[in-house]
Every structure is written in C-alpha cells, then in structure tokens.
Amino acid sequence: MHKNKNITLFLHLLVWLVLFSMPYVLSYGASQEIERVIAHFWIPLGFYCIIFYSNYFSLIDRFLFTKKTLLFVVINLVMIAVFITLKEQIENNFFQEILKKPIKDDGNGPPFKMFLYIQMLSYMAPLLFSIAIKTTKRWVQTENERKEAAHIKLKSELQHLHYQLQPHFFFNSLNNIYAMVDLSPERAKTSIHSLSKLMRYMLYDTNEESVALSKEIDFMAKYIDLMKLRVSDKTLVNYSFPVNETGIKIAPLLFISLIENAFKHGVSGSKESTICINMVATSKTVLFTTENDNFPKKINDKSGSGIGLPNIEKRIELLYPNKSKFTTQVKDHRFIARLEIETD
16 A cells, blocks of 8 residues: 555656757747746746645545536636636736747737636646546446455355254264164264364364365265264265365365255165266366255255255355356256356
C-alpha cells in the first residue's frame, strides 16, 4: 500500500512537471521573455493544480459523492470565475508592459466571447480530470471490496460445509461401529482404532484449501477398509484408485460422502450386493464413480443425517464453478454417482 502511494505521488509530480515544461518542450518560448511564459502558462497551471486537488481531495467526496451535485457545481463555477478574474488582475498589475509587446499579431484574434469560452473550458479540464480519476478510483475500491466480501462469504460458507461434514462422518462411523459391538467386539475395537486415524486426518490435515490427491486416496482406502469390517460376506466391495503419484491437489473430503452413501444404501442384511468404487485421474481431470445396489432406507431410518449428497453439490458449486459435473441415477436397480472435476 505504501509503495502504491509513492508511485501515485511520483506520477502526479511527473505530470505537473511535464505540463509546466511544455512551453520549453515545444520551443514556444525560445525567443520569449520569461514573464510572458509565467503569465500565459505557469499562472493558469497553478490555478489548474488548485482546482484539481481541491476537488480530488475534498470537494468530490464531500459534495459530488454525497449527491449534493448543485452545490458542487456552484462551488466550482465560483472558483473558476475567481481564478479567471484573478489571472486577469495579475496580468494587468504585474505583466502589463511585457504583454503589450506583440509576438505575432495578424489582427485575426478570437472575439472576446470566444476567448472567455476557451478560458472556461481550459479551467474545466482539471475539474473533469479530477472527477474521472476519483470516480475510477472509487469504482476500483468498491469492486475490490465487493470481491473481498464475496471471498469472505465463500470461505465462511465452505467452512460451514466442512464443519457440517465432520460430525456427519463421525456420526455415521459410530453407527457402523455400534452395529458390530455385540456381533464382533474385536472387530469393533479395530474399527475404533481405525476411526481415530481417520478423524486425525479430518481434524488436522483438511483445514487447507487443497490437499494432495494421494492423501485423499489414502484416507478413502482406509475408510473403505473400515466399512468392510461391518458388512457380511454377502456384500462384495471392489475399489480402484490411482497407484502412482499424480501431483494433483484437490479440495479435501469431496468424495467421502459418496462412499458413505454407497455403504448406507448399497448393503442389505438378507440379499447379496456389490459396491464398486473407482477413480481415474489424468493431468486435467479427476473422475470418481460409485455404483451400488439400491436399497432405499425407510423414512424413520436414523442411520444417517441425509446431508451427504446436498453437501457435495453445494461444495463443488462453490469450489469448482463451471469446472465440475455431478450426476446420480438409478439404473437396473443400481445407484450410480459420478463426479468429474477439472483440476488446474
């Protein structure tokens, strides 16, 4: 911020230095007295500076941006009229003799009214420039504040969804462990130990905006192994993940709800079933699919909170706008979920 202010100050000084040097740059005053340059150029430029900076630092903020447009116009018209009058008085009182000497006069000078209009327009220029610069600066600031507010809102919403997912995951996992306590205490103990590792990952490794895909794959594989402990031999679980390091980074915990959903709705206590989980990763996309037999839960079933799929839809909408595609369908009594994400 301090560096930007220094650059702005330097640019302002450079512009006015160029303007005050124009008579010499254009060789206008090569054979002309310095008094004529002061009278015709430097005095008006000094007044231009006053008009520009009084508006830039005070009048525009106090009157124009607060909708006091009439007062703003009146103040500037009075200021311009005063400066034009003051310029004439200075020329008459201090530079009268030198200005009487003609430089080149062919008798075709502009009439007085046109001269007055030109004077007014020349004094209007710094006013219009200050309005343009100040308005642009205000628009940029407003746009930055809007973007910052949108970014904060996005982060808050994503954080809420992230925190919402953690207890949902923990609740479902505890339900699964509870179901096997009476049937197999040893497997229940193993599950609790595995769950503690998974929760450690969720609590400490997923607070970043993105994680390595390999870490997410390791987490999902451990969770699937945990889920396999509770299902009977009637359920076949197949899963496939990329083996080699892909170098891809992705938002954490995007796929776990689909796996939870597959085990929640794809397992039956009396029928055989198959759960298939597959991920394919390229340099540009990650394609994740789950396919399971469809055994819809009853309305009074409290084995899950039902926030998994809506959570996924909302998160990918916020994290990967126009870069993701999520679809679900039931085909031949099997539920298929497909999530495709374009990575940077």
